[in-house]
Amino acid sequence: IEQAFIDTFNDLSLQQLVRGPTHYKGNLLDLILTDKPDLISDLVVDSKHGICGSDHYALKFNLKLNAKKKKPVKRKIWNFKRADWVNLNRPLSSENWDRLL
Numbered sequence: 001i002e003q004a005f006i007d008t009f010n011d012l013s014l015q016q017l018v019r020g021p022t023h024y025k026g027n028l029l030d031l032i033l034t035d036k037p038d039l040i041s042d043l044v045v046d047s048k049h050g051i052c053g054s055d056h057y058a059l060k061f062n063l064k065l066n067a068k069k070k071k072p073v074k075r076k077i078w079n080f081k082r083a084d085w086v087n088l089n090r091p092l093s094s095e096n097w098d099r100l101l
Helices: 001-009 087-095
Strands: 038-046 059-063
Touching: none
Parallel strands: none
Antiparallel strands: 038 059
């Protein structure tokens, strides 16, 4: 079953980057699977006394991404407190809604 598991990732062109044990019993249980290994750097399996109190060791790594900040979209914001409600409602109140609906 283990080899079938690994073959599935190979069939999907994924690489598993973690090389050492990630569990206190010495097992490799936590994976980083990617089809772009160049985007991951400085991968470290932390010690069991690392950032979390788990029986698994933390994985620390950097992602090399060029995230572009989107420009804010300009939008018109209406100030409904300043609306002329009397003149807005006049044509609506004179309409025969029973006939239209």
